Amino acid sequence: MTKTAAIIGGGVIGGGWAARFALMGWDVRIFDPDPEAERKMGEVMRNAERALPMLYDTALPERGRISFHAELADAVQGAIWIQESVPERLDLKLKVYQSLQACCLPDAVIASSTSGFKPSEIQDGAARPEQILVAHPFNPVYLLPLAELVPSPRNTPEVIDKAKTILTEIGMFPLHVRAEIDAHIADRFLEAVWREALWLVKDGIATTEEIDNAIRYGFGLRWAQMGLFETYRVAGGEAGMRHFMAQFGPCLSWPWTKLMDVPEFTDELVDLIADQSDAQSGAFTIRELEAKRDMNLVAMLRALKGREEAAGALLRSHERGLRFDPDGVPMVTQRRVVPIDWTDMNGHMNEGRYGQVFSDAAEVLMAAVGADEAYVAAGNSYFTVETTVKYLMETHAGEAIRVDSRVTLGDGKKLRVFHEMRREADNELLASCDQFMLHVSLETRRSCPPLPHVQAAVEALAARHKES
Known part of the structure; x- marks a missing residue:
C-alpha cells in the first residue's frame, strides 16, 4: 500500500x-x-x-x-x-x-x-x-x-x-536529541565554525576559498567517517582519549579562536564575504554547483558503503531491505542505476565495471539455487573459470540497467550462464557475458560436485531456461 x-x-x-x-x-x-x-x-x-x-x-x-x-x-x-x-x-x-x-x-x-x-x-x-x-x-x-x-x-x-x-x-x-536546546546539536557546531570563519576572513587571515580548502582537503573528510570524539580518541594513540585530553586539554584556555566574540555584521563584511565567494565560485551556476556536489556525495558515500563504515554501513543496511527476488525466464538478476564512479576518462562505463555487474548477477543467481552466503560460509562455492564479454553499446552514468540471465549448462560441477545487460529505458542490448563456473570446495580449493540440493536446483533451472 x-x-x-x-x-x-x-x-x-x-x-x-x-x-x-x-x-x-x-x-x-x-x-x-x-x-x-x-x-x-x-x-x-x-x-x-x-x-x-x-x-x-x-x-x-x-x-x-x-x-x-x-x-x-x-x-x-x-x-x-x-x-x-x-x-x-x-x-x-x-x-x-x-x-x-x-x-x-x-x-x-x-x-x-x-x-x-x-x-x-x-x-x-x-x-x-x-x-x-x-x-x-x-x-x-x-x-x-x-x-x-x-x-x-x-x-x-x-x-x-x-x-x-x-x-x-x-x-x-x-x-x-533527548533534550531541547536552541539549534539542536549539529547547527551549534556549524555556528561556531561559521563565526570563526567570519573572523578569519574579516582579519585578512584567509579567504573564503582557503577556508573551504582547509575543510574539504583535511578534517572534513575525517569527520565524515569518524565524527569528532572518535577522531580525537584515535589521535591519542594507544592511550586513547585520556591521553589526548591530557595532552591537548590545556590548549582550550589559549586564545586560539574568537569563538565567543562575534564580529559586527557590517555592510563591509557582507561585501567582503560575497566578493570572495564570487571570485571562488562565480564561474558556475547554482545548478552546476548542485550537480557537482551531488555527484561528489554519491562517490563518497559509495566509497564508504564499500567499506561498510559510518553512513556507508547505514546505506548498505538499507540497500539489503530493497533487494528484489530474481524471477522470470530469463531470470532478472540485476536492476540498478550506473553510478558516477563507474565511468572512465571517455565518459562511459569502464570495462571493469561490466565484470562487476555480471559478477553481481552471478551471485544473485547462485543465491537463487541455494549457493548463498551460508553455503559459502560452510565451505562450498562456484568459481568463475572463463568469461567472454562483448561490449556492444556505450553505457553512461545515471542510466538504469538490468541483467537477464539464463543457465545454459547445469551438469554436475559445471555451471554456465549467459547474461545480457540491457538499458531499461529502451531495452537496448548494451553488453553480454558468457560465464563458465566450476563448483569448488573452499577447503581444498579444488572442483567438486555441489551439494545435492544445489545441484537439483541448478539442473531444474537449466531445464526451465532451455524450454523457454
Missing part, C-alpha cells in the same frame, strides 16, 4: 524532503503558495532522480506520485507524515500548525524542519501538541541521511517511535 506524505513549503529543504519521500515510493502532496514552486520542485527532483539511485546497487521502489495543491486541507489529506518547511518565523509556523491540525489525520506525525526553534516553542497553542516534533534535515535532504529528531516532554513514546520508523524506512538516520 502506497503511503502519503505532505510537504508544507516547497523550497530547498521542502523540495529535498519531497524528492526523498517520492523516490522511496511515497505519494507526496505539496502545498506552497509560491507560483514558481512547481518549477523549482521540478529542478530539485531532476537532481534527486539522477543522484539518489546511484547510491544503491538495486532498484529503488516505484516512484510515488507528486501533486501540488492550492489549499492546505487538500495537501494534508490522507498524509501520515507532514513535513513543515516554511520560513524560520515562529508566528508563521504556529499559524500553519493551527490550520493543518484542523484538517489532518489526528495520528499523523507533524515534523518541522526548523534549524533553531525548540519543539516546545512550535507546539505552543497547538490543539494536539503531542503530534508535533522537530525533524531537522541537512541539504540536500535526498542524499544526506541525518535528521535531528527533537521531541518535547509532550510527545509520547509512540509518536517518537513512529517518527524514527518512518525516517529509517526512507533511508535516513534519525538522531534522537
